Amino acid sequence: MTGMFEPVTAVLGIPAVAAALLVALPGYRLTATLNVIATFLTFLAAVSLFFGRPQPGPYLLVDDLNNVFIVLTTFVGFTTSVFSASYIGHEIEIGRLTPRSLRFYHAMYQVLMFAMNLALVTNNIGVMWVAIELATLTTVLMVGIYRTHEALEAAWKYFILGSVGIALALFGTILVYMAARPVIGEGLDAMVWTVLVTRAGAFDPALLNVAFVFLLLGYGTKVGLAPLHAWLPDAHAEGPTPISAVLSGLLLNVALYALLRFKMLLALNPGALAPGPLMVTMGLISLVFAAFMLYRRRDIKRMFAYSSIEHMGIITFAFGMGGPLANFAGLLHMTMHSLTKSAIFFAVGHIAQVKGTQRIADMGGLTATNPVLGWGLVLGVVAIAGFPPLGIFMSEFLVITSTFARAPWLAIVLVFGILVGVAALFLRLNTIAFGEPRGATAEAKASYVPMFAHLAIVFVAGIYLPPALVTWFQNVAKLLG
Amino acid sequence: MAVILDLVVQGLQMLLVLALAPLLTGFVRKVKARLLLRQGPPLIQPYRDLARLMRKEVVLAENASWLFRVSPYFIFAATWVAASLVPTFRTGLLFSWSADFIVIIALLGSARFFLALAGLDVGTSFGGIGSSREMMIASLAEPAMIMIVFTVALVAGSTQLSTMATFLVSSEVGLRVSLGLALFALIMVAIAENARIPVDNPATHLELTMVHEAMVLEYSGRHLALIELSASMKLLLYVSLIACLFVPWGLVSSGGAVALLAIGVVAYIAKLAAGGFLLALFETSIAKMRVFRVPEFLGAALMLGLLATLLLFVSRSL
Amino acid sequence: MRGGLSFDIAHLLAGSLVLVSFLELYQDRLYALLNMFALHALVLALSVAWQAHIQDAPHLYVTAAIALVFKAIIIPVALHRIIVRLGIHREIEKVVGVGPAMLLGMSLVALSMVVMLRVTADADPLAREDLAFALSVVLLGLLMMVTRRNAVSQVIGFMSLENGLVLAATGAKGMPLVVEISVAFSILIAFIVIGIFLFRIRERFDTVDVQALDRFRGERR
């Protein structure tokens, strides 16, 4: 039994311990390597979850659904830590970061990992809430780490909006408990996920509805759905790039995961209003809104932050549509988006260091000046724009085709949004990657490995998905109903 | 035996069009002159001109290319083939099926294509004027021609000139609106295509409104001879086209006896004479129009053709 | 029908919390607002204590204590000092006047009633009423946040919103983790309050007025 528990405890324990260590340890090389090692071990532990899963206890639960998320999170966490090791080095050299703040940075990185893993593996909606709040706070601190006006302002905005979101989410959680209590009885059980799911049919639908509204807005703020998105672009733009990658690639997913859990709950209750339409609407709004917002962006990181909003919209839409195909597509899209978007942020961070700025106007002709970097970015944007043979195309293919047969108008709006987004992305890409070179070209030695590793995975996934993965996703899709 | 006869007849036809073409041109000139109360050149003047040109040396512009020298032969060949495929005195010639009405138009098209290129070859602005205007005219004349083909083909149920002629000669045709329109359009196209008044003036040489003459301005000697010859063959072709489509009487159907052939030839020559006379009459009675009125003229022809076709699409009996 | 009296008292306390929220909404002076908030926290503490009593759930007393000590005393004092330190001008510039704000508040309360009373009655009435009140407190807090320009008053709005949450949490009979959650929230608030210091907003900006923060809203224009 205890043996069964090893992986989960490891997934939670390693980051916690590492965090404690990293606070104590000086020296950036050591801490960076330790950071990498820790995340790598966490990843291994997560992978080992495939083989031994603990019985769902009152606090911990590992099923197909969150297993997807855990593995994804830990993997991107690992690659990002590799990238950040090389990235942060440069930041130190140019003196944007002090060693002190760096120590803090690494510790926070591990805390964030811990918080996200906790939010994923917990079986208790209360703990889940706490974990997500923790994740929010840590990211707030990391966003503000540069202490520039913009950074502080972004952190503050993130903090205020995030806190309100958190508050709403908590209210929703309480309401769920209230709904569950008459059926399940007082005490812990009424917050334990596995129990809730089994009895959800008998809950009071009206309460569930109100609860879902609050949860949707609360966790939706974290997902970055419009009009709750405001914190996201600035937080991405002003924080250190690795954090932007983690935010886009992971934190949004975690919040989405919470949302999905509650969606399942509602779906199980016949009386409750269907959560689908709400999510579909939010998704479409976010998609179209973000797509238009892409046009007037001057800051490269902020632009890709908006593209994250856009894709979160698509994913939310897919899950809102429901059905085996759309859910499968949603999961696939989420995975691919995490990988691609973090890869893009790796590239962008590197570019920002090379060019010494994030202003799109000051970069140009990258494919000529820095071929590897430039083409890497092009490939990433091509992937994120949903061009085959890269992974996102498959998910978009499934979403659009399966939707059009069911709800033509929605599909048309979806397609419209995607097209507008693609147009905007390439409008900017043309000036960044092509045309005559512009702007300074400093020497920056961030590693290409994580970026191309991600892109390679995305590329392969676009044409070949291993059967095991497929069956796994299909189970999850069934689970999501 | 029959094949040989057919072969002979086909050859005869080819020679006939070649022989008669200058004569027709001369005839038209003569009649025009007479209508203007002038004496006019003798009928055989065109033959004399050709012979003289043949004997003269060719004066080539300095930067004339091989294309310039090849074009006359090509133009001549294309026109001659086209002309010899139109039934003149006898339908169902041996090779008549090797090309239908559309092909004949296309052949004239390729002749024009090379003529226009030759006009551009020397690189003087005269040639440019000529070819650009020629192509503008053609761009309207050709569709009109195709529409005429449609009309007749829909009536006769075939694009083969022989079949058309044999059908039209038969009694079941009767008078048809569409055919009337087509005839009208065909005449207009013929006038434009042969650079006759009012579209162009074959008699002028240095005039900013000229089209055909501007293109061939640089030609001389044998080349000019070939071009003149193919021009008059083209005229002959159109006249005999009108003849075999709209006055098909006297056309000998295939396998006719020699006596009949003689009649056919006579009838054909009579038709040519009539056609030439009418053309001359028309030309003397009308003034040349400005170049940019030509599109309207030909547009009218195109519309007539289209109208005729539409009528037939709507009802086969119109 | 468990003890009508206890029910009524709980009801009364919850209702008065809503009332105090209205009073907060009414204030246009920072100090007065602070005092009102202290009162708000006090009432909350009372109602939580009462819940602890009627549910005989001793751990709720902790929550009550936190509410009392932390929210009713420490925070107001801290904020008071901030105001003095940063020399923030006393009155609060509102976006909408008191009257419209009140009207809005009313309609919000009505809305929360309607929404909550649709809940089938078999969920026990106590919880139901409490929820209705809690929801209105939450909405009023949010309303305050969006109708005030001044950061301190926004913080206060947020805190009264959070009081509503605690009210709901305690009203939910036998809900676990209430203490943990309230602690977590207190930390959150502490962060916010400290944030005003920590970001040394005074040094960087002329005022804590959120608009000044927004002067640097990312894309420099």
Added chain:
Amino acid sequence: MVLLALACAAVLITTAAIALAIQDPARARHVVYGICLIVSSALLVIALLALFGISQTPSAVTLPLGIPWLGARFRLDALSAFFLAVVALGAAAASLFALGYGRHEPAPRRVLPFYPAFLAGMSVVVLADDAFTFLVSWEFMSLSSWALVMAHQGVPDNVRAGYVYLIMASFGTLALLLMFGLLAGPDGGYAFAYMRAGQLSAGAAAVVLVLALIGAGSKAGLVPLHVWLPLAHPAAPSHVSALMSGVMTKVAVYGFVRIVFDLLGTPAWWWSMVVLALGGITAVMGVLYALMQHDLKRLLAYHTVENIGIIFIGLGLALAFRAHGMALAAALALTAGLLHVFNHSIFKSLLFFGAGAVLASTGERDMERLGGLIHRMPQTAFVFLVGCAAISALPPLNGFVSEWLTFQAILLSPQIPSWGLKLLVPAVGALLALSAALAAACFVKAFGVTFLGRARTPAAEHAGETDRFSLAAMFFLAALCLVAGILPGFFIDALAPVVQSLVGARMPVQSGVDWLSIVPIAESRSSYNGLLVFLFMLLSGALAAWAIHRLASDKVRRAPPWDCGYPDASPATQYTASSFAQPIRRVFGTVVFRAREQVDMPPPGALQPARLTVEMRDLVWDALYAPIAGGVGFAADRLNHLQFLTIRQFLSLVFAALVLLLLVLAIWP
């Protein structure tokens, strides 16, 4: 069979990787284009074997790729085989050409990797047998060609061209996505076999048709979706332009045929009206645009638009006949369309090669700065002339055959009962004739201004003949033009299985007819013998030449041209491209392009030159694309204010959302 074809595609993909590996440009060039030449020849052989019934039953295979539970399905039936042959032929020619032409490539590393990928994409599209594989390869094709368009990214125009191209491409793909969604149904039957079996409601089928027209049409260049084409095709390196114009547009046609004729089942009568109308408009608009150009490659690109129109006219007629159960006529029309696909792919490639050769040796694409090249590069001039004659549909070359067949098909259409078609078809016929005539004018201009006359610039003055690889490729294609022109019967017979499989009938066997002439229906009705016409012309031309040179004079003297007494006029006095087009511009342009001419003549004695300024507007762009772009920009600007709100305002957004949702709950039944 199909596996072999896929293997070839795989080889091409690996070649792309190899191209990245090799550093030395010259070696890379030889390796890449060499391999491409070999592989595409192999593909050609495979396709022909498949077409000529070595394996009459379509060979299919399913690979464990793509949509996991479906696999990537490939199938090589008659239709695929034909188009694969077209693709492979074009690819082989282009590779051969590029062996020499690649020398002039300024940025080979931006071309070499993508070129094989592009070929692979095109050849896989025609093999795909399920929606996902089809779209992946389709979009892969677009993407690689986009990269090739961006190859010369130094020029801002090219970047813009690539941008427009990519947007239009993804627009088309999204349309196809929706369409396949409809065909596949909610539970995702993405295999073509499933779609074939499925039965759609009339409305759904109509939507599918429209989406297919948008999707395939935007790639093929149907007006009004053509805007990207004249921008993108010229921007690419010339051998790629040849592929894009000559082959990729045909792949788009394949997509349309596959969907509408194969997957969609029996058509409704009005479909053909849409297709015919679009085809006719496209044909005429395309050639009119082309006439107004003086950039040689852009002229050719616009001309592709025209020919696509002609092809769609053929397809539309086939649809019309099929809808009314006239299988034989449908077979004729479809054959005409497909034959034109083949023909156009040949002579358009040839012409782009010629343009490329000119570009390489003069560095000029602008005809106004060329001229007299026939003296400097006679062989190129000759093959280009052949191409021009072929594309202008002059007998005895191949372009004429397909147009002649189309006319024959039109002449069959009065038997169609429906009135709409009765009125539309003649009009389309007139449009077709008009476009043919205008095409001739257009290519007189193209050839005359570029190759004839006197050199207008030193660049043209000192041009030299192009290399032998390029010449080999061009002569090969020119020969094909002639062969396909004088022996069309064989090609028509080759198309028989394709047509049979699509409309259930075929044209009568041509190879049986004596004297090798072609007979669409019956000899009494119409027949054409390219061979005899060709021989006749050869004979009579030779006869005339012989006679004259033997019996009359063959003396030649060179002299200055007639100059009206103003000696040695400068080359600038020649007719330019725009002045050549001026009469036609006056006739059509004033309506179609709102063309305005304005002359400012200086007063007598003034020294500045007189100016003629022509101002034309692209109505399609103004009416369709400019508003869209404007609208998006406007919306972007409006929404952009949301980036600059205060925290409080953002909070009020959240608040509003919350209240709204609660209201929804409150009024929920």
